[in-house]
Amino acid sequence: MQIALIGLPQSGKSTLSTAMTQGRGEASGSRRGRVEIRSAVVDVPDARVDRLTEMFHPRRTVYAQVRVDDVTGVSRGSAGQSGFDPQVLDALSRSDALMMVVRAFEDDAVPHPEVTVDPVRDVEIIMLELIMSDLTIVEHRVERIEAQIPKTRADARDKLEQELALMRRLAEALSRGEPVRRVPLAADEEVFLRSFQFLTAKPAMIVLNMGEDAEAYERSQYPGLPEDEPVLGIRGALEMEIAELPEDERALFLESYGIEEPGLNVLLRECYALLGLMSFFTVGEDEVRAWTVRRGAVAVEAAGAIHTDLARGFIRAEVIGYDDMLACGTMAEARKRGRLRLEGKDYVVQNGDILNIRFNV
Template sequence: MKLGIIGISGAGKSTIFEALTGKISDGANRSEDRIGTIRVPDSRVNILSDMYKPKKTIYAQVEYFLPGKTGSTKKDQNTWTPVRDCDALIHVVRNFGGYGFETPEPFQDFQNINQDMIVSDLVVIEKRLERLELDKKRGKQVDNEELPLLEQCKKNLEQEYPLRKNPEIASAHVLKGFAFISAKPMLVLFNNEDDNDSMPDIKEFSENCMVIRGKLEQELVQMSEEEAGDFLEEFNITASAMDRVIKGSYELLGLISFFTVGEDEVRAWTIKKGTMAVDAAEVIHSDIKKGFIRAEVLSYDDLMDAKTYNEARKKGNVRLEGKTYEVQDGDIINFRFNV
């Protein structure tokens, strides 16, 4: 999972990136792209690892990407290119004053970026529609599915309606190659002052929103475990920014985790909610999907209740499922296959 961090200049994007990844910069190369890969905290992986004592324990991972430059598509169409391959966007919105900044205007700042995305996608669509019209005049065959979808996208954008608000269009396979920026799922982070942990008035927002005290959280990731404990208590922080944002990102993208366990490896795998067993198998290896026979499934909760895999089997909690079984969050799966 790759999440791109965006926002207007001065919103605190670098501070948020450092709070989420722990990668602290000296400020010398703020114009360069920055990437931080962290493991997804999951107590279930810890417990399974203690149970199986594997040679390797592998957590799911999330990648945060902070481009050196984005925005102002009206001047340069290529400035959104760095985040087009991201799965979702984290939009950092300034909700603090001081430091030379005027009174924050969260909704206006949000709208400025939103409009920029809409303009960017409109430019792409209009160019493509012109090309399709030219192909029709030359007698070339035009994709009958692509054309009406693009026209619908254009209509939505002209009404200042970002494509992420229409999931059916945003996820259309025929449009995937365009990587429309306004179609990407978005998590809005209000970057608050140190002494303010409240949500601003969000009646005008129709996005997934969360508050973060960026400067505090940036300081937190640089502390020892003992210092961090006192810090969390003093500022009434019940969960770190990293934990909260990862959880919010999973919910935003509709992601769940399943596990594979054994003496060699305990591992968490990330998939979309609603994924069938045969497609979950492909996440591990394409050969497993190709030779799929059955999925041996045990829920994490049933394993915890039974204490051991063998005891869970005796209780009848270990099931054999076919290709179309919908994998559930926390499933422990052993894929049977033959290639």
């Protein structure tokens, strides 16, 4: 899974991505002109993985991973007439979800490109830039098809005309300020459009970067925010402080601030929900590991997430739910109590299931 952090300059993107990678990820970056993209691979914190590690004492523990791209170079007018800088467009197109990082903290020492702190306005600016970027692509496509149709043999024109009608519908919606994800599409249209990777077709989340002494986020404080995007309030500067603390001091610090769980954990969990993803686990002496699949995935898909051979040679999956595993304490006990089930290819994997795939290739 890849997520891109976008937002106006100085909104807190790097603060958040640094907090995410602190001590649990690797960062790399590329810079060209005003554009800088810093990528980091981040472990998805998961208390269940920690608990399973305590139970199985494996040689290593592997968390699910997310790639986070911190993308600069998006501000009012940056999608302009010809669209985003190609590097920005590329980073955004590759991502599975967009996190719009919006400044909500007051701090005279940090200049705001729009002068005042106004998260609702900033969300509108970012969304407008995304829409402009998609509209540029759609309009190019319309021009190309219009030029192509007269040169095309009559029997091959149908497909082009269908695409033209679809692109015109998108252009019309985008011109009205509607993201592609809200345009009703037939299943085949949706599949067809995937290759275009429209930015406004991607799931998006608004991340409000609140000051360190802000109250917990309440939607009612920001009445102008779009209703259909999920919003998460994060205290960016505080998250960075938390991430920088040695592990053993973290709990105390969180407690003194009355925080139950670091906001970054919540953020990554929300990303999973937004993208319709979940985790299942494999356990053993060697390794305890989290794997990511879409919600509703069946056992053979889960096997495929581990290795294609496991899907190809799939025989059965030995399954136990996470809570059952905790209650039993050990695999031997689980087996004794008959809690380990044998399931076939079509078993719908549940969030947190522990799987052992039996296969033969």
